[in-house]
Amino acid sequence: MKRLVPYFFIGPLLLFVLLFYVIPAISTFYISVTDMGRSLKGDFVGISNFTRMFSLEDPVIGRVLLNTVLYLVGAITITILGGMLLANATISLGTKAGGLFRLIWFLPRVTPPVVWAFLWIWAFDPTKFGLLNMIFGRLGFPSRSWISLYPMFIVVLANGILGIPYTMTILAAAIGNIPSEVLEAGTMDGASGWQIMLKIKVPLIWWPLSFLIIWHCLSFLTTFQYILMITGGGPFYASTPLALYTYNKAFQNMELGYGSALALVLIVLSLTIILGFRKILGFSRGS
Amino acid sequence: MTIVQRWKKITLGAILLVISVPLLLLYVWLLFNSINARPLFSLFPTDPSLRSWFRLFAKLSESPGKPDSVFPILGNTVIVAGGVMFLNLFVCGMAGYAISRIAFRGKEFLMSSLLILKAFPLLILLIATYFVLFYLRLLNTFLSVILARTAMEMVMGTWIIKGFFDDIPREIEDAAKIDGSSWITLWSRIMIPLVRPGLLAVGIMAFIGGWSDFIFVYTFIFDQSKWTLSVFLYSLIASQESVDYNFLSTVSLFYMFPMILMYGFIQKGLTKGALGGTGK
Numbered sequence: 001m002k003r004l005v006p007y008f009f010i011g012p013l014l015l016f017v018l019l020f021y022v023i024p025a026i027s028t029f030y031i032s033v034t035d036m037g038r039s040l041k042g043d044f045v046g047i048s049n050f051t052r053m054f055s056l057e058d059p060v061i062g063r064v065l066l067n068t069v070l071y072l073v074g075a076i077t078i079t080i081l082g083g084m085l086l087a088n089a090t091i092s093l094g095t096k097a098g099g100l101f102r103l104i105w106f107l108p109r110v111t112p113p114v115v116w117a118f119l120w121i122w123a124f125d126p127t128k129f130g131l132l133n134m135i136f137g138r139l140g141f142p143s144r145s146w147i148s149l150y151p152m153f154i155v156v157l158a159n160g161i162l163g164i165p166y167t168m169t170i171l172a173a174a175i176g177n178i179p180s181e182v183l184e185a186g187t188m189d190g191a192s193g194w195q196i197m198l199k200i201k202v203p204l205i206w207w208p209l210s211f212l213i214i215w216h217c218l219s220f221l222t223t224f225q226y227i228l229m230i231t232g233g234g235p236f237y238a239s240t241p242l243a244l245y246t247y248n249k250a251f252q253n254m255e256l257g258y259g260s261a262l263a264l265v266l267i268v269l270s271l272t273i274i275l276g277f278r279k280i281l282g283f284s285r286g287s
Numbered sequence: 288m289t290i291v292q293r294w295k296k297i298t299l300g301a302i303l304l305v306i307s308v309p310l311l312l313l314y315v316w317l318l319f320n321s322i323n324a325r326p327l328f329s330l331f332p333t334d335p336s337l338r339s340w341f342r343l344f345a346k347l348s349e350s351p352g353k354p355d356s357v358f359p360i361l362g363n364t365v366i367v368a369g370g371v372m373f374l375n376l377f378v379c380g381m382a383g384y385a386i387s388r389i390a391f392r393g394k395e396f397l398m399s400s401l402l403i404l405k406a407f408p409l410l411i412l413l414i415a416t417y418f419v420l421f422y423l424r425l426l427n428t429f430l431s432v433i434l435a436r437t438a439m440e441m442v443m444g445t446w447i448i449k450g451f452f453d454d455i456p457r458e459i460e461d462a463a464k465i466d467g468s469s470w471i472t473l474w475s476r477i478m479i480p481l482v483r484p485g486l487l488a489v490g491i492m493a494f495i496g497g498w499s500d501f502i503f504v505y506t507f508i509f510d511q512s513k514w515t516l517s518v519f520l521y522s523l524i525a526s527q528e529s530v531d532y533n534f535l536s537t538v539s540l541f542y543m544f545p546m547i548l549m550y551g552f553i554q555k556g557l558t559k560g561a562l563g564g565t566g567k
Contacts, residue, residue: 005470006385006391007391008470009385010381010382010386010397011381012377013378013381013441013445016378016438017404017438019419019434019438020409021404021407021412021438023415024412024416024418025412028414031414031418036418082306089299089300089302092299093299093303097300101307104311105307105310106550107311110543110550112499112517112542112543112546113517114521115539117524118520119313119317122532123313129326131312161310221408222408222411224410229521229524250414251414263411263413263414266411270411271407274407281406
């Protein structure tokens, strides 16, 4: 009886893990070898969903993969560089001015996803009511349809900026932990600001920095809701990365079989990243 | 401070200003637009009016099937967010206790699996989750969203609560055991009250998670009568009719305000949670 007590306590957790992680993971394998559609019943079709992906049967997959890479690289660059700049600058500006800027940059984090997407749609609205067009109009320029002109750029910016608050918070804590003697010694030896940054700060915060890069890599690889709302992946497939493509195939075209095959690619990629970098992600024991 | 240092600071401040002002302006205009009678065309409200706010609390639409006012939508949002919060507290409160305090077979394995799940993005299982919910006959119910969102939030939550249980001295537990309390009483009467700050932080985080959820509601719920604020706002943005930016700003603020309040409330605890398990 007493031996069962711990299992009683972890029971609900295990049930959730089973229902929402284990069974869906197995089901993804199963669905990916069927032609499941709207009825949620499918016939076995072997590996044809996978051959479809890697052959020319799917003419847009190349574009989608290219978008995925552009999106990952672009958004991670913005998140990390932006967070790094803000963490550094707010620290050297002192608690008052620095704190004010940090408060401003905390706003994206307290914004629900739909409101965040709305702000971007509004900012780049093609009519004269859009914020950017309003400013352009005042300067005497005609309105432009920003979202169809630069969909990928806007999507990268919207997602990249959303990552900044988290990066800023963690990096600010990490930089704050660097003993001031180390930095002073650097200054005494005549190192410039850039040298201190690259040769002293970055190596000392390497651990949280690489954690953030990998964390955001996973996050940008798999989140698509902002793109879904801002551009819908378009025009045509111009701003569709793999995660959104998967979602649209499954829930817009109702091709759950093919969608699952695509999802499986994402799962394999994510697990590779997680297992490859488990040390950095904090999987060492006792942490 | 030397002149060079002062100039450096001024330059830094200027750079920060340049990148922060557009962001701040977005939010300021959100506020100004919601209290202006017409779409904003200048920096400040030109004709202040509460028209949009009155419209928000008045009757919304006449078409059947659609929510006729914002209150049922608000109610739905509270049901989802509250459901996620309670279920999450239940799951995390129990599991966090066992993992922190009791030795059992498979614990090492459970802990390392949890750490992997912590980094695992649940959204890539969305299609299969839809499939599972279909067979559980839960599609188009609030419960589908509550369960899926709990599964997403519980891993971090369990980890945070475990940390709080770790900090309780053993003696308290031992004393209760000598008194002959059963496991359940020990847990519910003595241990749970001691981790109240942890439960508060995890509860609020889960509530925010449910409150802000978009993709689960959008995917699992079909009836417009079960819309939450997120999907309601999205339907207004995506509608083909002419877009009323004053009204959209009002709905956005109305939706966002509780979240700001709650984040402000737990901000300190959040930083701790965000860093937990990252080798610190």
